Amino acid sequence: MPELYGEIDPPQRLLMGPGPVNAxxxxxxxxxxxxxxxxxxxxxxxxxxxxxxxxxxxxxxxxxxxxxxxxxxxxxxxxxxxxxxxxxxxxxxxxxxxxxxxxxxxxxxxxxxxxxxxxxxxxxxxxxxxxxxxxxxxxxxxxxxxxxxxxxxxxxxxxxxxxxxxxxxxxxxxxxxxxxxxxxxxxxxxxxxxxxxxxxxxxxxxxxxxxxxxxxxxxxxxxxxxxxxxxxxxxxxxxxxxxxxxxxxxxxxxxxxxxxxxxxxxxxxxxxxxxxxxxxxxxAEGLEARFARHAAAGRAVTAGLRAMGLTVFGDDAYRMSNVTGVYIPDGVDGERVRTRMREDFEIEIGTAFGPLQGRIWRIGAMGYNAMKHKVLITLGALEAVLRAEGFPVKSGAGVDAALESYAS
Incomplete structure (x- = not known):
């Protein structure tokens, strides 16, 4: 008799990649x-x-x-x-x-x-x-x-x-x-x-x-x-x-x-x-308010990443508000960081394609996830993982910068 498998019970992951995101x-x-x-x-x-x-x-x-x-x-x-x-x-x-x-x-x-x-x-x-x-x-x-x-x-x-x-x-x-x-x-x-x-x-x-x-x-x-x-x-x-x-x-x-x-x-x-x-x-939220919420989340992600000493990818003038690319630091295993984010914090961030494969991560803050607390949780987890991987990050730097971005 074939195995019936168990009832679907997926982990409660926070999906902060380029999509899909949490519904x-x-x-x-x-x-x-x-x-x-x-x-x-x-x-x-x-x-x-x-x-x-x-x-x-x-x-x-x-x-x-x-x-x-x-x-x-x-x-x-x-x-x-x-x-x-x-x-x-x-x-x-x-x-x-x-x-x-x-x-x-x-x-x-x-x-x-x-x-x-x-x-x-x-x-x-x-x-x-x-x-x-x-x-x-x-x-x-x-x-x-x-x-x-x-x-x-x-x-x-x-x-x-x-x-x-x-x-x-x-x-x-x-x-x-x-x-x-x-x-x-x-x-x-x-x-x-x-x-x-x-x-x-x-x-x-x-x-x-x-x-x-x-x-x-x-x-x-x-x-x-x-x-x-x-x-x-x-x-x-x-x-x-x-x-x-x-x-x-x-x-x-x-x-x-x-x-x-x-x-x-x-x-x-x-x-x-x-x-x-x-x-x-x-x-019901209002399109202009919704666009502003996504823009605020994107600015906070960018500010937090830069405060951690990371380099953001692409031209700021044309950046999407809901997805941010960031270079993987030299000497850091990008896939290992993604794995630790998922296994230790239940957070998913994205990898990349084509000429950017293995060079950048993509962090999304969109839809139901373009929220202040979810941005802060993601940045805090990334800080912790980067420190554990030997990359020098001042504790709280990314979260503080994101909070300051939201405040302004």
Whole structure:
């Protein structure tokens, strides 16, 4: 007889890495509510409420604002496979790991990739993006707002205007910033923006909020098929190549979220409950207050790290408020420090990717964890571990500096 294993009883860890973070208790309670059928009028009312809530979270008037069932990457992929036609030129703004992810998805969708790049730890000036758009004349421009691999936030004011003038559609991945930094969809003029729950929104991974402009929706609907038995390589009814994915076909998903309620998939009821509660919590706090809370936590983390004699990674002018990169000191085993943080203090901090692997730690303070006491606990634990590893840190230096940062 196969082993049945024990009941799940995970340790109560404080997740202070780049995400996921601890979910707000109200979100977990909402997710324990009874299931409903996907066409139950009570449930479709919840769907409509969720759309209205996320319009405010995305700071937009977009009618097409909803959820994609799946992790944040599901939203990214739905956006790109629905925007990128085979052979279309796509300009990708890249300054970290998640810009590289956009490249991989676009390549799989059959797009022709052009890039405008910056070193990890920097951002791409809007002037360079504008020059690249003028040079390559892309159909789509794709970028990441906050790339947790580098902890930098890409400035996006003016992007939509430049794209529209060139006849391009624009996509922004705001997975790491939605609910923690201003995601100004309408002010940016972005055509599609996607997010996730597991970072600043304070929920679990598994649902991807998305907002779509009417301009992008018209383009996507033009790729929709209505006839049965049409081969994948045939044109859509609108004369455009149809979207290669069924699950991530935004035209079909929008039909499901519309008044038509055309069946596309069985909605992830529990995740919708959680996403709805994430938005309710964020809006009840107030977006400006929430952004200020994340910014205060980020400043305190940075101040504490520097007071410990550590060097913070990247450009202060463009630092994300919710994730801070810090160089691992010479002679210190970065993974051993992370292990001791987890085993001795039940705190998780992040490692890094690509050219930064083994060079920096990433410390997050976002969502339900962007709180003064959690920042102080994390800095105090890191001080203790660094001293135990032989790195000279004045006792209390990091915590004192963080307290001073909060006080100011």
């Amino acid at each position: 707000h208790p109200r979100v977990l309670r909402a997710m324990s509510a009874d299931l409903l059928g996907q066409f139950d009028p009570e449930f479709t009312a919840y769907m409509n409420e969720t759309m209205a809530l996320y319009r405010r979270v995305f700071m937009t008037e977009n009618r097409w604002t909803m959820l994609i069932d799946g992790t944040a990457r599901a939203g990214i992929e739905a956006a790109l496979v629905s925007l990128v036609e085979p052979g279309a030129t796509v300009l990708i703004v890249r300054a970290g790991r998640f810009g590289l992810l956009l490249s991989e998805i676009v390549e799989r969708a059959g797009g022709r990739i052009e890039t405008v790049d910056a070193e990890w730890g920097a951002v791409v000036p809007m002037e360079r993006i504008a020059d690249a758009i003028a040079r390559v004349r892309p159909q789509v421009v794709a970028c990441v707002h906050g790339d947790t691999s580098t902890t930098m936030a890409q400035p996006l004011i003016g992007l939509g205007e430049i794209c529209r003038a060139a006849g391009a559609l624009s996509y922004v991945d705001a997975t790491a910033t939605l609910g923690g930094m201003a995601v100004e969809t309408d002010a940016w003029g972005a055509d599609i923006v996607t997010g996730g729950l597991q970072k600043c929104m304070g929920g679990p991974s598994g649902s991807a909020p998305i907002t779509i402009s009417d301009r992008a929706a018209d383009f996507i609907f033009a790729r929709r098929h209505t006839e049965k038995g049409i081969r994948r390589d045939d044109l859509s009814d609108g004369g455009r190549p149809r979207i290669a994915s069924n699950y991530f076909d935004l035209a079909m998903i929008m039909d499901y979220w519309s008044e038509k309620r055309l069946n596309h998939h069985t909605e992830a009821t529990t995740m919708l409950y959680g996403a709805r509660e994430c938005a309710r919590i964020a809006l």
